[in-house]
Amino acid sequence: MSKRNVDVVVISDVHLGTYGCHAKELLKYLKSIKPKRIILNGDIIDIWQFSKRYWPESHMKVIRKLMKFVSEGVQVHYLTGNHDEMLRKFDGMEMGTFQLQNKLILDLDGKKGWFFHGDVFDVTMQHSKWLAKLGAVGYDTLILINSCVNWMLTTLGHEKMSFSKRIKGKFKDAVKFINSFEQTAAELAIEKGYDYVVCGHIHQAEKREIITDGGSVTYLNSGDWVESLTALEYHDKQWTVFKYDHQDFVKDEIEDGILSDADDLKSKLDINILLQSIKYEIAQ
Template sequence: MNVQPHRPFRYRTIWISDFHLGTRRAQTELLLDFLRHTESDTLYLVGDVIDNWALKKRWYWTQTHNDVIQKILRKARKGTKVIYIPGNHDDYFRDFAEARFGRICVKLEAMHTTASGRRYLVMHGDKFDGVVRYAKWLAVLGDRAYGLSIIINSVFNRVRRLFGLPYWSLSAYLKYKVKRAVEFVSRFEDALVHEARRQGADGVICGHVHTPQMRDIGGVHYCNDGDWVESCTALVETFAGTLEIIRWTRMDPLATNPEVQIPISEFVAPVTETELLEPAAAR
């Protein structure tokens, strides 16, 4: 069977974050598939691209991790403006804030203006996470527990693949069901909204908590682009200036050449709690 190349989905702007390259839990194949089948004028990398915390403990780096970096560099060479905002797991790169490497610019935060004229504060968001800011040892301990949950999640999804089912995040499901986790995310959202309002922005775009979301909070548009460990989501801006969240669930199993793989994607604007929790096979 001949598989024809799929025309890339074109956007004005794309925001992606929390790849955690350097860990086994990084969904690099899905991320590569997304990068191969999307194009944008501007690409924001909203932190935790490379997981320095994990690499300090144990070196793990496969060819697909290299491929992700090379694909982003190739996009920049071909004209995409790339803005890199380091997070807490790749905070070493904050030393290069305001530096430019060709069409790649490193910033601590940015102000993005959409095609419709709305202004969005863009930041990773970890400075509004009290655990990361004031008790890093607790954050590291939590990160290890989180890593264990992702290992369990990986086994869970191997079983799903045996039945021909797409990737589904068990860890994201648990996050939405645990009361204390829900309360933490709510406080995090409120803090970022307050900062956006203080800076006179119409909205805020962040990552960090691995919880894709897009909703109005007190007149401020809160957007979280999710991650490429659990949810495999991205935030995109159309050329009309509207924002959407894309969930990239799997690649076409019949495609053998990665350059012509056809993605099966779900367009969600916004991603609702029900859609995040319910397995794709049940929808």
């Protein structure tokens, strides 16, 4: 399998350990690239919802692949997010080419990039963490139900649909929050003199120039591996948004023996485990 050379890859909001995580797709993507540096920009392992009852082999394979990158000398930066915030007290820890940090500043071909997860802009996180955690459980359940519906839709030859995107689209406050998030990140980056500001958190992949009275900055967001299945790539002095397309990886899937969509869905559909998990999370 030929691998693409990439200077920097930014991945966020993988949420390993939850039903909505698309670990097998992420694994196929990681196997398809040859990066010099990987930035894991928060919420990679969902410690909020982590449970020994649900940790599929595909999730473990993602961890092994990342560890393999480290053993091969690839720079791997793990930036903490809100779902893995308990790791923030270990800020600055280094192990070989692996670094655990809360934020990162990089010089990329003479331009400064500012990388951080972005939950600092979320008012819910700051004042009502219990509500945010409850919402995370509800979101994970919604994603699982959506997976069932999409499996039926594809079986019948119809296109997939996203429940959460439809819900977000119908609520002006959700759109308003995303716009406010991007604007705030841009304004702070311009104030600090950065050329790029790179976030995650809102599960909305983006690349655009934001201009304010104070100047301009390139705003980038890596999206997520729950619904969008996106990452950011920097190569030949250019940033691009990578969007996973199943058709691009069919051959590799057969060769590697990765679970099919139907098999993967089946592994998620133990309703007793799901109900126990929801009950457990609400009780915390």
